[in-house]
Amino acid sequence: MKIAIIGGTGPQGQGLALRFAKAGLEVFVGSRDPERAESTVSEVNSRLPIGSSNIVGMSNIDAIRAADEMVIFAVPWSGHNDTLNIIKKELSNKILVDIVVPLSENDPKKVDMPPEGSATEAAQAILGSEIPVVGALHNVSATTLSNLDWDINCDVLVCGNSLDARKKVIELIKKLNVKAYNVGDAQSARCVEALTPILIRLNISKMVPFSHSGIQIWAPDHK
Amino acid sequence: MKIAIIGGTGPQGQGLALRFAKAGLEVFVGSRDPERAESTVSEVNSRLPIGSSNIVGMSNIDAIRAADEMVIFAVPWSGHNDTLNIIKKELSNKILVDIVVPLSENDPKKVDMPPEGSATEAAQAILGSEIPVVGALHNVSATTLSNLDWDINCDVLVCGNSLDARKKVIELIKKLNVKAYNVGDAQSARCVEALTPILIRLNISKMVPFSHSGIQIWAPDHK
Numbered sequence: 001m002k003i004a005i006i007g008g009t010g011p012q013g014q015g016l017a018l019r020f021a022k023a024g025l026e027v028f029v030g031s032r033d034p035e036r037a038e039s040t041v042s043e044v045n046s047r048l049p050i051g052s053s054n055i056v057g058m059s060n061i062d063a064i065r066a067a068d069e070m071v072i073f074a075v076p077w078s079g080h081n082d083t084l085n086i087i088k089k090e091l092s093n094k095i096l097v098d099i100v101v102p103l104s105e106n107d108p109k110k111v112d113m114p115p116e117g118s119a120t121e122a123a124q125a126i127l128g129s130e131i132p133v134v135g136a137l138h139n140v141s142a143t144t145l146s147n148l149d150w151d152i153n154c155d156v157l158v159c160g161n162s163l164d165a166r167k168k169v170i171e172l173i174k175k176l177n178v179k180a181y182n183v184g185d186a187q188s189a190r191c192v193e194a195l196t197p198i199l200i201r202l203n204i205s206k207m208v209p210f211s212h213s214g215i216q217i218w219a220p221d222h223k
Numbered sequence: 224m225k226i227a228i229i230g231g232t233g234p235q236g237q238g239l240a241l242r243f244a245k246a247g248l249e250v251f252v253g254s255r256d257p258e259r260a261e262s263t264v265s266e267v268n269s270r271l272p273i274g275s276s277n278i279v280g281m282s283n284i285d286a287i288r289a290a291d292e293m294v295i296f297a298v299p300w301s302g303h304n305d306t307l308n309i310i311k312k313e314l315s316n317k318i319l320v321d322i323v324v325p326l327s328e329n330d331p332k333k334v335d336m337p338p339e340g341s342a343t344e345a346a347q348a349i350l351g352s353e354i355p356v357v358g359a360l361h362n363v364s365a366t367t368l369s370n371l372d373w374d375i376n377c378d379v380l381v382c383g384n385s386l387d388a389r390k391k392v393i394e395l396i397k398k399l400n401v402k403a404y405n406v407g408d409a410q411s412a413r414c415v416e417a418l419t420p421i422l423i424r425l426n427i428s429k430m431v432p433f434s435h436s437g438i439q440i441w442a443p444d445h446k
Contacts, residue, residue: 032345072271107409153441183421183428184332191417198380198406198414202440207405210442216374217425 002026003065003172003215005088006060006076009040012099015145016072016137016145017041017055021048022148023175027055030063037063047096049148065092070172072097072137078105080119091131095165096191097138097172098123101196111194120189124161134158135189136173136180138196141203141212154214156180157195159188181217183191224248224432226395227290229283229310230298232263232282235322238265238368239295239360240278244271245371246398250278252435253286260286270373286442293395295320295360296346301328302341307349314354320348320395321412322324322360324419333415333422343412347384359396359403359411361419364426364435377437379403380418405441 003020005013008081017027017193023100030045031037037075045055054067064071064087071094075083080100100119104112115121127133145149156173158180160166166182173180181198183192197216203211226243228280244250252267252271254260255325260280266280275356279289287310289296291390294317298306323342343358352401359381367373379396381403383389389405396403406415415426418438426434 110410147312181425182428184424188417188421191414191421194373194411194414194417198411199440201407202404203442205405213440213442216441217436218439219423219426219436 002028002066002106003070003072004028004063005074006030006032006063007073007079010074010076011037011142012039012145013035013072013074014044015142015170016074017153018044018047018148019145019176020054021055024028028066029055029057030060030065031057032060034059034062047148052215054069060087060194061090064094067094069093069168070095070097072099074099077102077119081122081126086220088127091127092193094131095125095168096123096131096133097137097169098133100137101138101193103197108176109197111197113190116195117220118189120160120193121186124162124186132160133163133186133194134162134165134169135186136169138193138199139199139215141199143212144214149212152176152178154178155214155215155216157183157185157192159183162184225251225289225291226295227253227286228292228297229249229286230296230302230306231286232259233299234365235264235279235368236295236297237267239297241267241270241371242375242399243282244276244278245281245403247276248398249276251289252278252280253283254280255283257285274402283310283428284313287317290317292316292318292391293320294318297322300325300342300345301421304345304349307346311350314350318356319346319350319354319356319394321356321358322361324361324416326420328361331374332420332427334420336413340410341412341416342375343382343416344409355383355385355387356409357383357385357392358415359392361416362384362422362438364422364423364437367433375399375401376435377401378439380406380408380411382415384408384411402440424435
């Protein structure tokens with residue numbers, strides 16, 4: 001299975017590249033600057049255990065072309081809409097997995113949602129109904145992803161308007177040994193994206209004794 | 224400690240009355256119809272183990288007057304704003320703990336948020352800045368609350384514009400042996416309230432093997 005990670009040189013993108021390559025997927029990390037992608041990837045590859053797939057760095061467009069279907073979108077929120085407009089015409093027959101959180105510029109403990117309601121909804125508005133957008137992986141800390149010794153301590157909430165695309169993304173995420181749940185259409189991204197600044201707030205709070213927190217779904221018969 | 228539960232004859236209100244009375248607090252359950260409060264409460268009292276406090280049923284106004292400070296607001300969303308306008312003048316020197324979720328009338332797997340952004344923000348707009356509103360306890364299932372044999376499997380996310388009021392509500396909730404976290408100002412209620420329909424969706428989904436789900440905050444050093 002071949003996946004692309006657009007904006008994959010940031011901390012979240014690097015962490016996901018590491019985890020998916022460890023799980024045996026071929027990972028194509030894209031960047032606006034292909035040379036930066038190559039140098040970042042060579043460092044990330046050096047941290048992979050024996051038996052992992054190799055990660056390859058290239059331009060965003062080349063990474064999309066190299067993917068079978070799944071394109072993980074991991075740019076900073078400030079570049080979210082502009083980048084989508086640039087890559088849009090390359091995305092036919094792909095699924096965009098939008099992991100971007102519209103953190104407030106002045107306060108990472110808050111979101112500043114776009115008029116569409118969430119990043120996922122903004123992406124779907126730009127791409128139109130032909131290209132499915134699935135929001136996922138917003139709440140997993142980059143630090144957790146990057147520490148291959150740690151289990152990923154965060155369930156993944158998966159939303160988007162196409163049920164079929166959601167199911168495929170859930171299968172993709174389960175390859176990381178993470179629980180992934182279908183939480184409904186793109187409107188649910190207003191909640192899921194906004195969980196991230198809540199976790200950031202807890203991580204930097206003096207009222208709690210932990211950091212790198214995640215969320216988990218729990219039920220009486222599901223410990 | 225004496226607390227009021229307004230709209231306390233609904234499933235959520237009854238469950239909270241049961242849990243707080245079991246924890247030894249004096250609980251005054253209010254209803255628009257005092258006779259209904261009395262008959263509901265007599266059934267609820269019969270389920271309390273020996274050593275619990277007694278629950279008393281009365282009108283909403285009398286329940287507020289009987290509370291020291293904490294007034295839990297547990298009406299259906301359809302009556303949220305109207306009831307607040309009726310009880311507003313009784314609330315000086317109290318803290319309103321708003322547990323209401325604006326579930327969509329046509330689909331309990333979605334929220335239909337008010338123009339203020341959330342029920343908590345709508346309540347704060349009605350009550351003005353003198354009476355602190357704290358959003359909390361949205362995500363704990365009524366079924367879980369009502370089964371005294373079950374641990375409450377859901378962390379409570381507490382938000383509101385007054386940090387002092389949030390801290391007091393966190394202390395109140397900890398009396399139920401539940402973890403409660405400060406998740407910021409009232410705007411966070413947009414996320415916290417919207418988690419409830421996500422949990423409802425999971426509970427009724429055929430894709431997961433459980434019901435009565437809750438959410439938990441998890442971190443590597445905090446199992």
